[in-house]
Amino acid sequence: MIYKDKIAATIAQVVDLEVEAVQRILETPKDLKMGDLAFPCFQLAKTMRKAPPMIASEVAERLTPALQAAGVPVGSVQVVGAYINLFLDQQAVAKDVIATILTEKAGYGSADIGGGAHVTIDLSSPNIAKPFSMGHLRSTVIGNAQANLLAKIGYQPVRINHLGDWGTQFGKLIVAYKKWGSEAAVQQNPIPELLKLYVQFHDEAKADPSLEDQGREWFKKLEDGDQEAQQLWQWFRDESLKEFNKTYALMGIKFDSLHGEAFYNDKMDRVVNELEAKGLLVEDEGAMVVKLDEYDMPPCLIKKSDGATLYATRDLAAALYRQDTYQFAKALYVVGNEQRLHFRQVFKVLEKMGYGWAAEMHHIPFGMMLKDGKKMSTRKGKVILLDEVLQAAIADVKKVIAEKNPNLANKDQVAEQVGVGAIIFHDLKNYRMNDINFSWEEMLTFEGETGPYVQYTHARANSILRKAGYVESSDVVLPAGALEGAEAWAVVTLLLNFPNVIKRAGEEFDPSALGKWIIDLAQAFNKFYANVRVLAEEEAVKNARLQLVAATATVLHEGLRLLGLEAPAEM
Structure with missing residues (x-):
């Protein structure tokens, strides 16, 4: 407030x-x-x-x-x-808040808390050659909304897609492709075909364990720079990114960096050497680790007994690279809750290395996307593809438009905006630590506490303004009785609180605070519209009420934008 x-x-x-x-x-x-x-x-x-x-x-x-x-x-x-x-004083506050919104427009709620400092945000990070599943939705939309919120309060977000483009799975995939794959089939349908090969590898390996050894051998070749292995890896990566980018484009999400795990292959020696020089690296059962006993944590593994580096080594290298490149004020990792210990270890190792900025590194955990109460598994082929869900939602909205508003202009565009918005909002209205059970029915419902409900409220507000021939003005005059009553005051107090909600959602890394608030505003506005005659006979009263409608539409539009949703003017 x-x-x-x-x-x-x-x-x-x-x-x-x-x-x-x-x-x-x-x-x-x-x-x-x-x-x-x-x-x-x-x-x-x-x-x-x-x-x-x-x-x-x-x-x-x-x-x-x-x-x-x-x-x-x-x-x-x-x-x-x-x-x-x-x-x-309701009249004084209403006049002040409406005038402020109509003057500042989309700038309302902005702050300069961040002072233009960089915040790196590790989000999405799907695995190459595997499908972009519903399991990746959470990191993607939570991270994108968090980036938008931080930009709103004065930070400069750096969206990083830390692609899973390295590891023994690529050795397995190379073996599977060479044994059972077809170049034409992969080119025609890259991700499903590569997934089919990956699942087939694990099915066949149950009967023939030697396949696992072959997979390790081919990954070793890839690490050693074998030309065939590298060409296949690069092809898998390129084809996967083409598919991923279609989904990102549909969701309106862009990245500032696509440096994945492979990018840090030549940057890990620096970490190992620095840990050795600072006396932090010790041997433990043949492996090289950093002890974290003083924090009641198990040791952080840096090198396995065979000399191979681990995820922690890579994340330490990435942190040093990002600080060198961006001089970040904060570094956020929007990664599932199961990685909590990993990030606590990485941050403490950086702290022991003497880097004060490690205190501003934050793991932003979230609950799982479940199917029938169980975790989805790529290895077993039990995944729901995000793109299929998005397309189904769009098709659903097209049916609704055909029934309710067949003459709507830009039908396909609106169907896309509403369908995609339904999926994004379904996630972001929930506190991120809660598990979400995948449900077609709940996700594609267009009534109640949903994205389409909020989008429709925004469209309805715009429709009222169009029909009334509203002329925009930030000069607010409130005649007696224009905005009196509980319905109008409920809308005004919510609008008044918008900057505070943005600040809290941004600083506490909680986009759901904004998601819940947007539902409250949409509900309060619909109640106001149902109980107050907006188009009153008296011109001054009508204009004051229309200005509240205009202020509400402006803030709904901005709130939806911050969460990553479009706000159609007509539905």
């Missing part, structure tokens, strides 16, 4: 507390009848040695003139037991 900081600072002066302490206990009542903000006085009882209700009465008496002097538009200050309930 724009006024919350001012109110907290004023209360802090009156009760002689730190501003941060006041901000922690200042509440937003669930029932608007209890005020817009409430300050409980229980904590003051120890220092003031009085009963909390008595303290509340004394503080409230001094607070009213102090708030007026600070320029806070407070309508009244009421005491209920130990609580001081603050009611804002």
Whole structure:
């Protein structure tokens, strides 16, 4: 809330507390009848040695003139037991917030917290030659939304697709391709064909374990620069990226870097040498590790007994490269919850190496995308392809449009925007740590707390403005009765809180905070539209209400954009 900081600072002066302490206990009542903000006085009882209700009465008496002097538009200050309930001046606040939105437009809610500093964001990161499955959706959309939110509060996000383009699986795939593959089949349908070969390899290896040895041999050839192995690997990578890029384009997601695991092959010696030079590398059962006993963690493996490097070595090399390249203020890794220990180890190793910036490296974990309550497995071929889900959602929306609005302009474009939006929003409305069970029915429902519902609300607001012949103006005049009532105030208070929601979602790495807030705004707006006659007879009243509609449409559009969704003007 724009006024919350001012109110907290004023209360802090009156009760002689730190501003941060006041901000922690200042509440937003669930029932608007209890005020817009409430300050409980229980904590003051120890220092003031009085009963909390008595303290509340004394503080409230001094607070009213102090708030007026600070320029806070407070309508009244009421005491209920130990609580001081603050009611804002609804007309003054409505006028202020609507004028601010209509002036700043898409800039509303922006902040300069980041000061233009870089934040690297490791997101998506599918494995080459394997399908882009629903399992990859979460990292992709959470990471993209987080990047948008950080840009909104003044950081410069660097989206990195750390592709899984190295490892023994490529040796296995080379063996499978040479034994059972066809160049024409791969070119015609790259990912499904490569997946079929990968699954076939594991099926055949159950009966013939020597295939696993052949796979390791071919990966060793690849590591050693064998020409045939490298050509096949590069071809698998190129064909996979062509397919991935179609899906990314459909979702409107772009990357600043496609450096995958293979990129760091020649950068790991630096890590090993530096760890040795700093006396951090020790031998443990033939392997080289960094001990992390003081953090109650197992050792971080840097080199296996056969000399092969591991994921940790690669991630350490990547961190050093990214700090050298971008001088990041923060580094985020949007990777599943099962990798929690791995990232804790990597960050602690960097800290032991003496890099202070390791304190600003954050693992952004998330729950799994499940099917029938179980984890999806590429090896067993039990995957749901993301592109198939997106296409099915688009087809579903096309049917709805054909039934409800067959004369809609740009039908195909709108179907794409709404179908893709349904899939993205279904993920982002959930807190990222929650597991999500894949469900066609829930994901493709276009009612209730869904992306299409919010998009439709935005389109409806635009439709009202078009039909009314609304002329844009940031000069807000509120005649008596124009925006009075609980329905209008519910919309105004949500709009007022938008900058605070953006700040919290960005700083706490929680796009779902914005997802939930957008649903609340859409619901509040629809309630307002259902109960208040927007197109009133009196011109000044009608214009004021249309300005609230315009402000709502502007903020819905920006909120959807930040989550990675389009906002069609017509549906």
